[in-house]
Amino acid sequence: MSDLPAQILLTLSTLGYSAIPAIFDSNETHMTNPHWVPHARFHVVWQVLSYIGVAALALYFIWTPDDGSGRNLWYASFLSIAAYTGFFSASLTTKLYGGANYDENGVVPYRPPFLGRYMAFEVNITLFSGAVAILVMGMLCIFMSHSTHISNTLATAIWSFMAVTTVVLLVLIVVFVGGFMRRGKGMDVGISQVPDEINNFS
Numbered sequence: 001m002s003d004l005p006a007q008i009l010l011t012l013s014t015l016g017y018s019a020i021p022a023i024f025d026s027n028e029t030h031m032t033n034p035h036w037v038p039h040a041r042f043h044v045v046w047q048v049l050s051y052i053g054v055a056a057l058a059l060y061f062i063w064t065p066d067d068g069s070g071r072n073l074w075y076a077s078f079l080s081i082a083a084y085t086g087f088f089s090a091s092l093t094t095k096l097y098g099g100a101n102y103d104e105n106g107v108v109p110y111r112p113p114f115l116g117r118y119m120a121f122e123v124n125i126t127l128f129s130g131a132v133a134i135l136v137m138g139m140l141c142i143f144m145s146h147s148t149h150i151s152n153t154l155a156t157a158i159w160s161f162m163a164v165t166t167v168v169l170l171v172l173i174v175v176f177v178g179g180f181m182r183r184g185k186g187m188d189v190g191i192s193q194v195p196d197e198i199n200n201f202s
Helices: 004-025 036-063 071-092 123-147 152-186
Strands: none
Touching: 004 036, 004 123, 036 071, 071 123, 071 152, 123 152
């Protein structure tokens, strides 16, 4: 089996932690947010540039042939795992350091038609959950490409999983676009609506 499916999926996973933050964070929701202290903006720029550098290394591994073992693809996978583990760890521990998954004057949660009656989708978590699903599929492709002991039944199950996941990811695209469109509305929040502790540092 060709490595091309794994290469494509891992490329998408890599762009998820590099290109997406570069696009979404390089504006007044993050890098030039007037309500953020200057050093916080510095850390955003540092993070984005660092992830772009890591992604460049990952893309090198993805598209540079190795000895046929798939080793380079696994290296790229591990870099994605590190990036997404960092994101979800930060998200799950916000109470420990007084953080938040979003700001009211940034990219606010999106309520899509129908489902929006019952829940709001936090854009970052939704996007990166989709990226992790893509990463898992890419890793399964590596395994299938280089395993000589996989049965037809297991292969069918894996491909079925990938098909279902693809449908889910199409739904996530709607969430992604909707969340991005809501950004403008979020930026209408005035400084008086920003927590006092932030205003004091402005």
